[in-house]
Amino acid sequence: MTMPFWIGTSWKMNKTLGEAADYCAALHDAELLRDPRLQGFVIPPFTALSEVCRALADTPVMVGAQNMHWAEQGAFTGEISPLMVRDCGADIVELGHSERRESFNETDAAINRKVKAALAQGLRPLICVGETAEEKALGAAADTVIRQCRIALGGVPVEALERVLIAYEPVWAIGEHGTPATAEDAGWMHRRIREALPTTAQGAPLPVLYGGSVNPDNCAELAALPEIAGLFIGRSAWRPEGLLRIAERALAARPGT
Ligand code: PGA
Numbered sequence: 001m002t003m004p005f006w007i008g009t010s011w012k013m014n015k016t017l018g019e020a021a022d023y024c025a026a027l028h029d030a031e032l033l034r035d036p037r038l039q040g041f042v043i044p045p046f047t048a049l050s051e052v053c054r055a056l057a058d059t060p061v062m063v064g065a066q067n068m069h070w071a072e073q074g075a076f077t078g079e080i081s082p083l084m085v086r087d088c089g090a091d092i093v094e095l096g097h098s099e100r101r102e103s104f105n106e107t108d109a110a111i112n113r114k115v116k117a118a119l120a121q122g123l124r125p126l127i128c129v130g131e132t133a134e135e136k137a138l139g140a141a142a143d144t145v146i147r148q149c150r151i152a153l154g155g156v157p158v159e160a161l162e163r164v165l166i167a168y169e170p171v172w173a174i175g176e177h178g179t180p181a182t183a184e185d186a187g188w189m190h191r192r193i194r195e196a197l198p199t200t201a202q203g204a205p206l207p208v209l210y211g212g213s214v215n216p217d218n219c220a221e222l223a224a225l226p227e228i229a230g231l232f233i234g235r236s237a238w239r240p241e242g243l244l245r246i247a248e249r250a251l252a253a254r255p256g257t
Contacts, residue, residue: 007247008041009237020048024055026240049174053089064092070117082121093118097128098171108151119160126165129151133172146196162200166208167232174214180213183221190227223250
């Protein structure tokens with residue numbers, strides 16, 4: 001069975017409840033997202049998480065949180081637990097985004113604790129990995145990314161791996177000042193990651209998505225590579241039309257579709 005192609009967005013620290021509701025209303029009516037060859041997902045800020053889960057509950061679109069603590073509950077002011085994420089109705093939790101690693105000092109060891117906690121709670125961790133421009137210039141890109149993946153997955157039982165998603169997001173490619181990776185570079189790194197990662201208990205490779213300045217112009221060549229299992233989009237999907245345009249073009253470019 002071919003796996004659906006993942007297409008999703010994190011809104012980062014954007015959107016009020018009203019804006020979130022408008023976005024969900026547009027997705028709700030989009031036939032494209034009901035195509036079984038696609039698996040859409042939206043990752044709103046915590047404030048909109050339960051509303052977005054409710055608004056998209058009768059669609060196949062999955063919803064995720066942007067981060068969480070590893071503990072189930074306790075004296076961790078300002079944090080959100082895996083239990084709370086699940087309680088909102090979310091399926092996915094994004095972990096280890098480079099903005100969290102850089103601005104909030106998140107370490108690989110902390111991400112590993114969060115991955116295990118997410119899996120224990122029945123969530124799908126979407127583990128973000130990626131090298132900085134400096135690591136790339138020094139020739140350490142693949143070593144960095146593979147180390148991040150290995151530490152994030154340390155101690156995860158093989159039966160749980162089928163719920164793990166990886167997003168390769170080179171730090172130099174993300175955001176306003178980012179340069180998107182070429183399909184050639186992204187494909188090369190995706191193959192390195194695939195070689196280094198364990199497979200699921202059924203022998204399937206873990207899905208590795210690409211993220212970092214994905215836009216309507218570059219999505220087709222990225223989606224055309226069989227080793228890229230999906231696209232994780234920021235700015236270009238903050239309007240629903242952007243997400244849908246990318247989904248449409250990616251699906252058309254997907255091998256075997
Ligand atoms: P961008 O963000 O598409 O705006 O570069 C990607 C990300 O941070 O996941």
